[in-house]
Amino acid sequence: MRIGVVCPYALDVPGGVQLHVRDQARELRRLGHEVGVLAPGGERGPAASRDDGEPGEPGLELAGRVVAVPFNGSVARLSFGPVTAARVRRWLAAGRWDLVHVHEPASPSLGLLALLAAEVPVVATFHSALERSRAMRAAQPLLRPGFERISARVAVSEDARRTVVEHLGGDAVVVPNGVRVDDFAGAAPDPRWLGARAGRPPVLGFLGRLDEPRKGLAVLAAALPRLRAAHPGLRVLVAGSGDGEALRRLPAEDAAALELLGPVSEEGKRALLASVDAYVAPQTGGESFGIVLVEAMAAGAPVVASALPAFRRVLAQGELGALFAVGDPDALAAAVAGALDDPAATAARRAAAAAAVRRYDWAVVADELVAVYETVLRGSRAEARASVPPTRRGGAR
Amino acid sequence: MAAAGPAAVLVDVRLLVLVPLVVLGLALAALLLSTAARRLDRLHRRADGARAALVEQLVRRAAAADRLARSGLLDPASSVLLAVAAADALGEGEEVGDTATERPDEEGAHEGARVGEGRREVGRDDGRRDAGAATGPGRLTAERERAESDLSAALRAALPPEVLVPLGQDPSAAPLLEDLAAECRRLRLARRFSNEAQVQVRRRRRSRLVRWGRLAGRAPEPRTFEVDDEPPPGLLP
Missing domain, CATH: 3.40.50.2000 (Glycogen Phosphorylase B;)
Structure with a gap:
């Protein structure tokens, strides 16, 4: 044809x-x-x-x-x-x-x-x-x-x-x-970005344009005090374009937990998703599918996402990843803590997710x-x- | 004489304004109507094509079901159930080709004829319109809808998960199942696209210009094809 x-x-x-x-x-x-x-x-x-x-x-x-x-x-x-x-x-x-x-x-x-x-x-x-x-x-x-x-x-x-x-x-x-599932499944982690698996405090990942409010970086930033209290030394890798205007008003110790990577390449994205202890998707709306959730699942990252209709569907109503109330930093922090502190449940979700993403290959x-x-x-x-x-x-x- | 002069001039002036206006109006109306007619014709042709593709796909699915029924891979009861349902659907399919003669179908004629009376009329008209075309739009009658829904139900009954899963691991069954899965998926596509095209024709025919200009002529009102085309759970990814 x-x-x-x-x-x-x-x-x-x-x-x-x-x-x-x-x-x-x-x-x-x-x-x-x-x-x-x-x-x-x-x-x-x-x-x-x-x-x-x-x-x-x-x-x-x-x-x-x-x-x-x-x-x-x-x-x-x-x-x-x-x-x-x-x-x-x-x-x-x-x-x-x-x-x-x-x-x-x-x-x-x-x-x-x-x-x-x-x-x-x-x-x-x-x-x-x-x-x-x-x-x-x-x-x-x-x-x-x-x-x-x-x-x-x-x-x-x-x-x-x-x-x-x-x-x-x-x-x-x-x-x-x-999604090219095998590219993600075979991605090698980047040692700089490893957290719990390298015996260090956990590392979270965020992908998305920094200045677009609906990507929800502000929700994640607002959850930082709780996240840091539960896991001292926790780091958040933020990949995406934008100057992060909104992040400048954060208290210094919260801002220190954020690592702004700027825009990353496809390989960088794969390595990031293969490294982090949880991928956080705090989007507040306007998402029709959530391809990045599928990519995260394919790379083996446990997913914690806001309960938008599209995300709920991709995560099979929470069977493949944790969901939290849209735009609620406290719920986000609780869901992340749940994912980090219950390795057995998280591993079960990861296994189910690895099988489910084949449908999107x-x-x-x-x-x-x-x-x-x-x-x-x-x-x-x-x-x-x-x-x-x-x-x-x-x-x- | 002198009094008639200005009157005659007045008439001329009026005509001078009126005639071009009327001509312009007529030209505009003709343009509007021909544009609308072309648009409607294009939609009609696409709807007919999409329906022909749907008929083709119905036949392909039934053929795939029939191959599975005759493969000896299913238990005898399921095989018979599936073969009968496939033959029913295919039997209706043969009728599609012969537009000239009305062949009462062996089964289902008693109840089907009464239910489908009105629809048959539509079908016959349709056939006449496209007489001569190699594959006229299938006569997707109410009986056909019933036979196709029955085939979907038979497929689900013959391939419950406890049968489907082990069968999928059998190397001799896998190609048959893949075929069937592909045809089931394509049926859903073909039906969606065809119905979509029929609805667009209907919507367009309701527009004022098409109704006033009688642009739809004697072409029958297109009908959507409403069946249960749900494949056995687990057959499609």
Whole structure:
């Protein structure tokens, strides 16, 4: 199959959708499909960037000028405008794709442009779970002609699916985000980041942009006095971009327990998750899936997460990791203490988690995507067969 | 003569304004209608294609169930149960191909005919519309829905966890089960996509422009296909 994948966000910025697109392209290629990726970026134009994209990103085409605009609660780096639209059309025509897979089609970027211009069947994946519905409702009439072109809607989680049902009408099938489980399961711990396993005070891990309130770093910071009281010398590794403005007001001894690592690479993230005594996910909302929870479980880190609907689902209602009340530092501290002080229960959860994450392995997820593609193509082939003999079709409508 | 002059000029001026306005209005209406018709036609065609894919997938699932029933890997009672349910579903499937003749099905005709009367009408109309097409949209009648739901129930009955788990470790059974799992999963996809497409046509047909312009013509109101397609627990990851 020749599959054209459209990513609405610039690939040079880390993010769930971008990582998903990269992995998706790689896994589909591994299965023998031809995959091209269209993403915002580059002033150089598509011809020049065809083959000098990043190593490991063959077939990446840059669709033009990136604009950073606030969208859906964070700043998104998008691409749009008439020049971009022309490039999208050229990419669609030159790629001779059997099928186009658009990610996050509601974002005002390449996806929407590709939807309207595509002549081949379109599969669309919805990533986000939106809580604020008014803006989406307002945009709905504008989105509808494009959305009518979608042959198959995919949601990455039950929560994302509910957003589709509530905001756009209609339904979607759930194909979860994929994780390369073996990469995480085989990651080597970093000796600097080891805690209890090296006979030192425990080490907690946090991943996420520091300045985005919904990532919940403030909740974790507020729990520090209790955490430190229960485990003197406890350290918290904080990986993510941002200057941590909010952390500057912390008392000195709390701040000393935090180690700001800045943004980490994929390898760094894997090593961190393989090292820590618990991975803490204090997110307060806006999470539709919680891929990082799956990554933590795959790396063998015990997970302590806020009880958001998406997290509850990924953690099987607490069977695979500990849950605490959303936004409650005391509950967080209690849950972390529970995970650190009851090694037997934590080990049982880790074992269950290691088995459960296989469901999210890319090998499984890519098969599911291919099943979606084949079903859609079967429909479009039947459509083509039906329209070959010029019967009374069309006139009867 | 002199009095008629200004009147004639007045008429001319009115026409001068009116005629272009009417022409413009008509052109605009034609544009709107043709755009709406194209949009509706595209949705119709996709809905027909998605339904054909669904019919194909129903046949593939029944065939996979039938292969498992005949493999000798299940106990005789489960094998018979599954084979009968698969044949029922496949029997309905054969009927899909022949659009010209109405063949009363052997079983289920007594109760099915009465229940499905109205639906049959829809199906027949559908067949006529697509007569000549190699694979017209399947006539997904109420009987077909029942037969497919029965097959799902038979699969669950024949493959409870205590059978499924040991069977999965049997190297001769594993490929059959993998096939069946793949077909069950694809059925859910095909049904979701098809129903989604039918609903979109229906929604579009309710729009004012489509109703006023009678753009839907005599094409039958698309129907969703409502069945129980729940696979045996544990068959899918």
